[in-house]
Amino acid sequence: MDALILQILNGLDKGSAYALIALGLTLIFGTLGVVNFAHGALFMIGAFCAVTLNKILTLSHTVVDETRKNFLGQPMELQVPYVYDLFGEDMGNTIIDWSVPMAILFAIPVMVLVGVVMERGLIKYFYKRPHADQILVTFGLAIVLQEVIKYFYGANPIPTPAPSAFTGSFDFGALIGFDANTIIYPYWRLVYFAFAAMIIGAVFAFLQFTTFGMVVRAGMADRETVGLLGINIDKRFTIMFGLAAAVAGLAGVMYVPINPPNYHMGMDFLVLSFVVVVVGGMGSLPGAVLAGFLLGILESFASMKEVIDIIPGINQIIIYLVAIIILLTRPRGLMGRKGVMES
Amino acid sequence: MLGLEKKDFTLLLIVFALTMLAPFLLNPFPEGSAMAQFNAGYPDLMQRFVIFGIFAIGFNILFGLTGYLSFGHAAFLGVGSYAAVWMFKLLSMNVLPAIFLAVVMSGLFALLIGFISLRRSGIYFSILTLAFAQMMFALAYSVLTPITGGETGLQLALNDPRILGTSATATGNIPVPSLFGLEMRTTADLDLGAWGFTFNVGYYFCALVMLVAFYLSIRIFRSPFGMMLRAIKSNQQRLNYTGLNPKPYTLAAFVISGMYAGLAGALMASMDPLAGAERMFWTASGEVVLMTILGGVGTLIGPVLGAGAIKYMENIISKINSDILHTWFAFLPDGLEDFVVAMIYPFIGKGWHLTLGIIFMLVVIFLPGGLVEGGQRIARALRGRKTTDDSGKSAKTEPAE
Amino acid sequence: MGILEVKDVNKRFGGLKALSEVNLSVKENTCHAIIGPNGAGKSTLLNCLVGKLIPDTGSVMFDGQSVLGRTPHEINQMGISRVFQTPEIFGDLTVMENMMIPLFAKRDGAFRMHAYESVSAERALIEEAEAMLADVKMLDKRNMHSASMSRGDKRRLEMAMCLIQKPKLLLLDEPTAGMARADTNNTIDLLKEIKSKRDITIAIIEHDMHVVFSLADRITVLAQGTPLVEDTPEKIKGHPKVQEAYLGEAH
Numbered sequence: 001m002d003a004l005i006l007q008i009l010n011g012l013d014k015g016s017a018y019a020l021i022a023l024g025l026t027l028i029f030g031t032l033g034v035v036n037f038a039h040g041a042l043f044m045i046g047a048f049c050a051v052t053l054n055k056i057l058t059l060s061h062t063v064v065d066e067t068r069k070n071f072l073g074q075p076m077e078l079q080v081p082y083v084y085d086l087f088g089e090d091m092g093n094t095i096i097d098w099s100v101p102m103a104i105l106f107a108i109p110v111m112v113l114v115g116v117v118m119e120r121g122l123i124k125y126f127y128k129r130p131h132a133d134q135i136l137v138t139f140g141l142a143i144v145l146q147e148v149i150k151y152f153y154g155a156n157p158i159p160t161p162a163p164s165a166f167t168g169s170f171d172f173g174a175l176i177g178f179d180a181n182t183i184i185y186p187y188w189r190l191v192y193f194a195f196a197a198m199i200i201g202a203v204f205a206f207l208q209f210t211t212f213g214m215v216v217r218a219g220m221a222d223r224e225t226v227g228l229l230g231i232n233i234d235k236r237f238t239i240m241f242g243l244a245a246a247v248a249g250l251a252g253v254m255y256v257p258i259n260p261p262n263y264h265m266g267m268d269f270l271v272l273s274f275v276v277v278v279v280g281g282m283g284s285l286p287g288a289v290l291a292g293f294l295l296g297i298l299e300s301f302a303s304m305k306e307v308i309d310i311i312p313g314i315n316q317i318i319i320y321l322v323a324i325i326i327l328l329t330r331p332r333g334l335m336g337r338k339g340v341m342e343s
Numbered sequence: 344m345l346g347l348e349k350k351d352f353t354l355l356l357i358v359f360a361l362t363m364l365a366p367f368l369l370n371p372f373p374e375g376s377a378m379a380q381f382n383a384g385y386p387d388l389m390q391r392f393v394i395f396g397i398f399a400i401g402f403n404i405l406f407g408l409t410g411y412l413s414f415g416h417a418a419f420l421g422v423g424s425y426a427a428v429w430m431f432k433l434l435s436m437n438v439l440p441a442i443f444l445a446v447v448m449s450g451l452f453a454l455l456i457g458f459i460s461l462r463r464s465g466i467y468f469s470i471l472t473l474a475f476a477q478m479m480f481a482l483a484y485s486v487l488t489p490i491t492g493g494e495t496g497l498q499l500a501l502n503d504p505r506i507l508g509t510s511a512t513a514t515g516n517i518p519v520p521s522l523f524g525l526e527m528r529t530t531a532d533l534d535l536g537a538w539g540f541t542f543n544v545g546y547y548f549c550a551l552v553m554l555v556a557f558y559l560s561i562r563i564f565r566s567p568f569g570m571m572l573r574a575i576k577s578n579q580q581r582l583n584y585t586g587l588n589p590k591p592y593t594l595a596a597f598v599i600s601g602m603y604a605g606l607a608g609a610l611m612a613s614m615d616p617l618a619g620a621e622r623m624f625w626t627a628s629g630e631v632v633l634m635t636i637l638g639g640v641g642t643l644i645g646p647v648l649g650a651g652a653i654k655y656m657e658n659i660i661s662k663i664n665s666d667i668l669h670t671w672f673a674f675l676p677d678g679l680e681d682f683v684v685a686m687i688y689p690f691i692g693k694g695w696h697l698t699l700g701i702i703f704m705l706v707v708i709f710l711p712g713g714l715v716e717g718g719q720r721i722a723r724a725l726r727g728r729k730t731t732d733d734s735g736k737s738a739k740t741e742p743a744e
Numbered sequence: 745m746g747i748l749e750v751k752d753v754n755k756r757f758g759g760l761k762a763l764s765e766v767n768l769s770v771k772e773n774t775c776h777a778i779i780g781p782n783g784a785g786k787s788t789l790l791n792c793l794v795g796k797l798i799p800d801t802g803s804v805m806f807d808g809q810s811v812l813g814r815t816p817h818e819i820n821q822m823g824i825s826r827v828f829q830t831p832e833i834f835g836d837l838t839v840m841e842n843m844m845i846p847l848f849a850k851r852d853g854a855f856r857m858h859a860y861e862s863v864s865a866e867r868a869l870i871e872e873a874e875a876m877l878a879d880v881k882m883l884d885k886r887n888m889h890s891a892s893m894s895r896g897d898k899r900r901l902e903m904a905m906c907l908i909q910k911p912k913l914l915l916l917d918e919p920t921a922g923m924a925r926a927d928t929n930n931t932i933d934l935l936k937e938i939k940s941k942r943d944i945t946i947a948i949i950e951h952d953m954h955v956v957f958s959l960a961d962r963i964t965v966l967a968q969g970t971p972l973v974e975d976t977p978e979k980i981k982g983h984p985k986v987q988e989a990y991l992g993e994a995h
Contacts, residue, residue, distance in 0.1 A: 140700050140707060144697060147694065151697065275470060313487075320475070321478065324471060348862075562860050566863065567861060570863055573841075580828075584832070587845070588855050599859075
């Protein structure tokens, strides 16, 4: 029992990332009808927003400290971040420590901008072209984006820690009445899950309770009719693209402490997120979220030693296997709507 | 000629001449000159040109004709490589049985995967093929290590049985792949003044195989079968109501293109007898998509051009470094030289993928017909300048020279 | 016995009864029109004939065989060809290639792998296609990219593609929908010519009364999924029930 709970928890953080990326993919697909292979790159750019903010905050200048000597007996040179000068050392340290959550504020405008530029500059010219062309051009864009990141940040993963308050783990098992040390769960993963749940909730609330969201939902259901009502859908859809980009970007920002980001993380997640979208049902937002968490948890169950002992390597292939089975038995995915991408 | 129309036969002859003379054509610069780094006439690279050419020709039969975009074709290339290496281990170092088994095995895999994936179309088909290929990659990489060699890949060993050959040579080495004793790695060098040319048995073998593959693809393009495939891309509804069943046609195209991929994989293993899972990774599948699009999807010669262009860039652009750039732009004033070098630097060396991505995007956006369409446009512009009355002849099936 | 016999066909979509107790008999070598207001079930009925939909109950017999449970391509192979509301042709192919495909389907069946033969070596089929194109006055357009043609020409090509298969039954789904008067008249002339020259049965679904009364030998009026009356055009014109259900309201 405790092992099961542990696996579910372990699946939640990856599942959260899948769900957030898949949510954005579905939003874009549902509203704009575009299959966006560059969506993983948005996730990656979000992660590098966190890295960038961390780098900015730790920008330093050299100070010579006459009171201390280095091993050659010369005055010691210290690297002092500029934030120390601005806020003092304690406050400065706190700020640097909290760089990842603060990157959210930094990432939102950056991601919205990236998303809007992408949509206005490239994607909008592909609305009328076949899906294969959309896949190809966004695939090309994904390559370009990841190479640009590689040029500026190098090929190696860049570790960027979570705030010290959230490093380490806690005993989740003890909280819910199991023996101590049976379910140990890192704080940050819980934070990530809560964050993801919040974002997902916010997106759904936005679509459900605002006029803007209502129009977008109507547009997803039947674009032509809404267009006939004289509502300018295109402008709203541009904003939706920005929103989807921001969701993917925020997923990336917060994922940084879990896995140090590298330039190809976007592609790694994209392939799986596409599988998630298809399993959830192309164009279904709840389907994307549900499938994201389900597959995340499933993957984590398949990685259990007991399971691997029976079917070696199942953890490597489980998601694809499930996707194949679902696509063949339920062509529209778990919650897909009729008539979406069926031609 | 050979059952081809004159136009197609001419194209085949041109490709024949180009591949046979490739060692000369690809080494136009004297050795030791500043431009020598643009020479591509060395066996390893020339082999890759034709092998990936075969891969792309096959992919084009599926994607170019039927419009079904597979994102998992590298899986069949991998199957071909593994099958070929196993033949080298068990039977003999002769490449023919290896190629035979590879084509058969990849065909069987393609039949199975195609049968399931083709129950869906559009993006679903792409995702299904991607999922299958990733699954096969994962299996090859870890689960099936006894068969695939896992992370290290499948390699030959001195104690392999090779029942029709020898486990080890007289000198105690692992034997090398050959065609009835003619070793693939045999090369002859020709020096003409400052120029040096290398002739490699492996390259010529691959080139001949590619010519056969190319010839067969022309036959398919011009056959009733090829026409049905184009009809599938054009209008499946009409095809259904014309009394034709699109499924077996598409599946046949899928299997044929899978066999082409297996053939390419076998040739790779014949040039260098090892096989690794990374050949099946989805980026490898993406690469063949890039090649086909870049060259010109749905055209005869496009995929070969695309494969050549990408492999050339990969090898040549990635070798350029900032020192070389500085020597090129040495004629500029210092500040300007540094600036120009700094501007170009991101696109060369390790940054060649960036160049590739940008070129690919530009092609998809502005030149959906790829290099072939580009060539046609240029040819038309030139012709238009000479004679003002362009007859506007349908250029659609006209292959580029 | 007609060549097409529809017996007691019912079809429901959820709560909506699209067809109820439809009986229809189309005699060989006649032109039978099915008319009715929007939502009368005309398209549903047509889709039941070609295998796109399967009726909940009832039977559809063509030439003595049931079509139920067969796929569209199997039904076509039995001898039913269909012309769509908006012309469905192979837009990426040339006019000539468009004509060759039905010929191959007729000769080789639903699937046959001629991957090594050359299309241009099929002299007999090419001549047949050329004769047909000459018949519909399109021979000069043989090498045209078919997507670039006018709508009228596409319609002509689609008819030629259907006719070249020598179908026993030609189904026309509002062939003049959205056409200008001149084009409509051209289409009527083309169909009249087809009728007079060939042994062919035509079933036509149509909105345009002008078309129906120029072509049909018999007319079935469908309303709310049920046939109201079936009779000759002259009788239908004066039928009070029809006036009430259809003509009175629609025109």
